[in-house]
Amino acid sequence: MNREELARFLRSRRARLTPLDAGLPMGERRRTPGLRRQEVAQLAGMSVDYYIRLEQGRGPHPSRQVLNAMSRALLLSRDERAHLFRLGDQPLEPARRSDSVPASILHLISFLEEVPAYVLNARYDLLAWNPLASALMGDLDAQPPDNLNVIRWIFSAPDLVDHLGDEEKSRFTRAAVADLRTAVAAYPDDHDIQALVAEMDALSPHFRALWADHEVEVRREQRKMIMHPEVGLIHTICQVLPVPDRDDLRLVLYTAEPGSASHQALRRLREVTLSSLDESGCV
Template sequence: MNKEELGGFLRSRRARVQPAEMGLAAGARRQTPGLRREEVALLAGISVDYYIRLEQGRGPHPSEQVLGALGRVLRLTADEHDHLLRLAGHPPVRAVPTREVPGNVLRLLERLDGVPAMVINVRYDVLAWNPMLVALIGDPAERPAGERNTLRWLFGGDRPPSGSMLQLGRQCVADLRASGRYPGDPDVRRLVDELSASSPQFAALWAAREIAVQRTLRKRTVHPVVGELELDCEILPVPGRDQRLVLYTAAPGTASGHALRRLRDTLPG
């Protein structure tokens, strides 16, 4: 159980819920955003002292029933509720962490000759990719193995991300939070510490404690050969592994769809 993270997460979500959403009057003397601690405790059916100790990182190990009640009061999404369970020491069964990509997934990458695709792990390390991804973003093999990480690409460059790229970064940071790997996984902790120290934007996004497992993203970029691209990024879990297959697609007949076809034509052979 990570009491400090649990308390911080509860505080951040309590501040997000408006009293009117729970049928409470805002009141003229309300000085803090969101619900009061006393209101959360009352609505969840627990004592005020018990809830205060949870927020302060001094509470006992809460049961799944208590966490379920808090999740309903704080209006948590399914992903956020899973994260709350993990913080309180009730983690779901996790896939085995490994950098070895299954052979069937590698064969699938080879067959996706018209779709940029890659395999990433929970840290956003790029583990495998196909020629179309190289045509889209360059060859990850030209970077040292430790730098093949999309979060480092987003937040570790000379220019801080902005616009759509910053929104993409926000979604990825929320996804990393939702994995439940921090702070128990030393590799994830090192990555978070590194980027928090080097990127004020990453540090602010991490401190916001947003939680959302990403399944579909939108990526906008300008390619030096085929021009503007607006791509749907589908993120598919690899069964039995702590890995995901990332596919970049565009709707047929669109400008981006035609651009992807032109990109395919630039490949050798």
């Protein structure tokens, strides 16, 4: 159990709550934001001393009952609750790491001719993609293998995410860091994920600031506005789906509202992509 990381997470979640959030009276003016430790212990039905020791990184191994109680007291989201259980060495589901993309998924993305699709692992490495995804995101086939990590793009090669507008880039950056934190807890012995976090921490003050917020959220659906140099603005619906029997992998699909201008833009992008492939002799 990582006591220090558990302690930091508990402190960060307590600091974001107000007494009103938790159904408590505001009382006198507070010198620091957030609930007091005594209030969290009261809401969780546990002793103040026990909770304080957990926040100080010197508490005992918490039971599932204790983790459930703290989750309710701190008003944790579903993703945050799962993260808390992993930090307490009581994962809700066993995590399995595998970067091998099943053949069935490779076939699926190749058949999705009008839908940009790619596969990510928990470290945000791009493992596979179809031609339309490459066209949408900027010629993925031309990138060297060690430069196919989306987290690294965000913080060390921002030109590779210039297809996103400023607002979308900011929202995506925060969501990706929150998602990466869930991976650190899910795979505590994964040296590749730890190395990526250490690299970004040393490289980017922005990453350090976001990491210090201890936000936790598994990526699912997100709407993005993408400016493509050939077909213009595309309003996409980005779906992030877990790959069956591969806990580490996610299938990412970009769709648009049927019949919309963005839907037509994706179709034009497909035509441009097929024309380019035909000229290069790849089809």
